[in-house]
Amino acid sequence: MKKVMFLFLAGIAMCVSASAQSELIYKSQAWSNKNGGTFQNGTKLSPNEVREVMSGNSEALKSYNSGRGLLITGCVVAYPCAAMLGWDLGTRTGGGKGNGTLLAVGATGTVVGIIMGFCGEGKMKKSVQLYNSKANNNTVSYQFGFTQTGVGFSMRF
Numbered sequence: 724m725k726k727v728m729f730l731f732l733a734g735i736a737m738c739v740s741a742s743a744q745s746e747l748i749y750k751s752q753a754w755s756n757k758n759g760g761t762f763q764n765g766t767k768l769s770p771n772e773v774r775e776v777m778s779g780n781s782e783a784l785k786s787y788n789s790g791r792g793l794l795i796t797g798c799v800v801a802y803p804c805a806a807m808l809g810w811d812l813g814t815r816t817g818g819g820k821g822n823g824t825l826l827a828v829g830a831t832g833t834v835v836g837i838i839m840g841f842c843g844e845g846k847m848k849k850s851v852q853l854y855n856s857k858a859n860n861n862t863v864s865y866q867f868g869f870t871q872t873g874v875g876f877s878m879r880f
Contacts, residue, residue, distance in 0.1 A: 746858065747776065749851040761851060776854075783854035790846025793839050801836025804829045 748762045761773045768776065770791060777784040808829030815821040 746855045747773070747851045749848045761847070777850070780854050780857050783850045783857065786846050786850035786853060790843045790848075790850060793843030793846060795843075797836045797838070797840030797843055799836075801833050801840060804832025804836060808833055 746763070747768075750759045750762065760767045761770075762768065763776065773787060774784060777787055806829075807825050811821045811826040811829060
């Protein structure tokens, strides 16, 4: 009888711990804020750790990877173009003759890169929301009672 009671309590404890998944939280990086990123239980996760956590949800993982790629591409495009734009504006402000092509390419590239970065952050945020919504829908039901072979305990995930 003690073994049965112990197994019963151990089963309940395992179910409670299995159903208590912690949520991911995404904080926007806003391009200059170093406190942005994805957090779990107050700990900042690296992109590889986020991918590992999301590995059970392929839809959220695909969205996260796509958003991360857009964010990185946006940074790669925006930063050099912003430097070109700043160089030309600095030349014009200093009294020199600027280069119209450099100004146009710099401005266009900066705007396109910023838009790509914000779209990437939006996708990453949606992937975290998708992961959290699927993680919260995992409910556990417990049943204890008589079966055809005796007394039974079942857990359904």
